[in-house]
Amino acid sequence: MSLKDIIDYVKGQGATYCDIRKERWETTNLTLKDGEMEKVTSGNEEGAMVRVLYNNGWGNIGTSDLSSLKNAAERAISMAKNSNEYKKEKTGMADVETHEEEVEMPMEENFLDVSTEEKVSFLKDLEKKLEKDFVRSTELRYIDRLVDKEIATSDGTQVNMKIPRIVTYLIITGKSDTIQRASEGIGGTGGYELTDRAYEKKDVVLDRLETLLEAETPPSGKMSLIMDPHLTGVFSHEAFGHAAESDLVSTGNSCLEGKIGKKVASDIVTIKDDPTMDGYGSFPFDDEGTKARNRTLVKDGILNDFILDRENAWKLDMEANGGARAEDFRVKPLVRMSNTIMEPGDMEFDELVEEVDKGVYAKSSGGGQVNTGEGTFQFNAQEAYLIEDGEIIKPLRDVSFNGFTLQTLQNITGITKEMDTGIGHCGKGQTAAVTDGGGNVLISEVTVGGRE
Numbered sequence: 333m334s335l336k337d338i339i340d341y342v343k344g345q346g347a348t349y350c351d352i353r354k355e356r357w358e359t360t361n362l363t364l365k366d367g368e369m370e371k372v373t374s375g376n377e378e379g380a381m382v383r384v385l386y387n388n389g390w391g392n393i394g395t396s397d398l399s400s401l402k403n404a405a406e407r408a409i410s411m412a413k414n415s416n417e418y419k420k421e422k423t424g425m426a427d428v429e430t431h432e433e434e435v436e437m438p439m440e441e442n443f444l445d446v447s448t449e450e451k452v453s454f455l456k457d458l459e460k461k462l463e464k465d466f467v468r469s470t471e472l473r474y475i476d477r478l479v480d481k482e483i484a485t486s487d488g489t490q491v492n493m494k495i496p497r498i499v500t501y502l503i504i505t506g507k508s509d510t511i512q513r514a515s516e517g518i519g520g521t522g523g524y525e526l527t528d529r530a531y532e533k534k535d536v537v538l539d540r541l542e543t544l545l546e547a548e549t550p551p552s553g554k555m556s557l558i559m560d561p562h563l564t565g566v567f568s569h570e571a572f573g574h575a576a577e578s579d580l581v582s583t584g585n586s587c588l589e590g591k592i593g594k595k596v597a598s599d600i601v602t603i604k605d606d607p608t609m610d611g612y613g614s615f616p617f618d619d620e621g622t623k624a625r626n627r628t629l630v631k632d633g634i635l636n637d638f639i640l641d642r643e644n645a646w647k648l649d650m651e652a653n654g655g656a657r658a659e660d661f662r663v664k665p666l667v668r669m670s671n672t673i674m675e676p677g678d679m680e681f682d683e684l685v686e687e688v689d690k691g692v693y694a695k696s697s698g699g700g701q702v703n704t705g706e707g708t709f710q711f712n713a714q715e716a717y718l719i720e721d722g723e724i725i726k727p728l729r730d731v732s733f734n735g736f737t738l739q740t741l742q743n744i745t746g747i748t749k750e751m752d753t754g755i756g757h758c759g760k761g762q763t764a765a766v767t768d769g770g771g772n773v774l775i776s777e778v779t780v781g782g783r784e
């Protein structure tokens with residue numbers, strides 16, 4: 333049976349809506365730690381998820397047995413009917429344009445044609461180039477994954493897409509009086525050609541570790557802060573972007589609820605989430621088959637849009653914009669970001685530094701936490717420098733900073749023309765490949781402190 337036949341069958345059972353997402357994955361996953369291959373896995377899997385909406389009740393059944401899709405559909409119908417019995421809240425799916433299309437995202441060099449042995453030697457070669465007297469330990473991870481998806485909906489969408497993603501993680505540690513660590517993920521949507529970028533980035537990671545080993549502990553208190561493009565990206569994704577996810581908005585867990593059309597940032601701030609740009613989080617259609625498009629979340633300081641799947645768009649009476657992503661066929665899609673960027677401004681980096689009497693220039697993310705409901709954040713910088721009287725003075729280590737997201741967005745007083753992006757995996761119960769980035773950003777007042 334084709335997906336369409338099964339959907340017709342489900343519709344015949346009185347379903348309000350139905351979609352089927354069929355996926356085939358081919359992946360290689362390698363970890364090289366201190367010269368030893370710790371992990372070498374390579375393989376493929378396939379499966380599908382059938383989602384059925386019956387009035388207000390959902391049924392989602394994932395299966396890795398593609399010959400029993402009709403059976404999965406029957407179980408999804410009965411689950412949806414059952415769930416509808418107990419559902420008090422109304423729900424629905426916002427209308428979207430339907431599409432019949434096939435899209436293959438390009439690879440210059442197909443990573444499926446590269447042997448595992450060759451990928452292992454790439455990691456070993458890269459490790460050799462990280463041998464320095466100040467490097468104590470290295471960990472290199474390589475992941476490639478080609479996902480072939482077919483999505484059909486009861487509205488008439490039928491799309492097929494191939495999405496290749498590849499990433500290399502470099503993690504190195506060294507020791508002076510404390511242990512310090514520098515890491516970077518490099519890759520994107522594309523083929524084996526993207527491994528070249530790991531060679532280009534290795535010196536950045538080495539320099540960072542060397543600087544950290546001679547760095548001093550930071551001052552604390554309220555001061556000016558310059559975020560480098562990577563931290564700007566992490567701030568835009570973690571502190572702002574998650575709060576712009578419509579499922580958090582519609583359930584009262586976002587500080588942005590009710591603020592569309594209102595000023596949430598300084599006039600120079602524009603933030604977009606764009607799955608159509610070149611990035612690790614790119615895709616042609618989301619996991620509900622909605623065509624991907626750029627979402628301008630903040631335009632010149634005004635909140636303009638949320639990231640919306642069809643159900644939350646229905647709840648919020650907004651337009652769905654391709655915001656549904658699922659980790660794989662076992663799980664239903666959630667509202668997720670893709671490539672989140674704070675648009676560059678019109679300043680030079682030196683001009684930002686000149687404006688700071690006392691403050692910190694923080695580079696690259698070392699993790700942190702956010703509360704999207706309360707609108708608070710705390711981030712760690714991997715690398716940082718003290719700024720005094722408009723000049724960069726000396727390296728600092730263990731720098732963290734925190735504040736209120738909306739207040740901090742209002743306190744942005746300068747953004748550079750120069751921008752960059754970084755890649756990562758966003759966790760929200762499920763993992764999603766994402767890119768984030770922006771310019772160097774000057775914030776006039778942030779609480780800076782050290783960390784243990």
Ligand SMILES: [Zn+2]
Pocket residue numbers: 569570574757758759
């Ligand atoms: Zn995230």
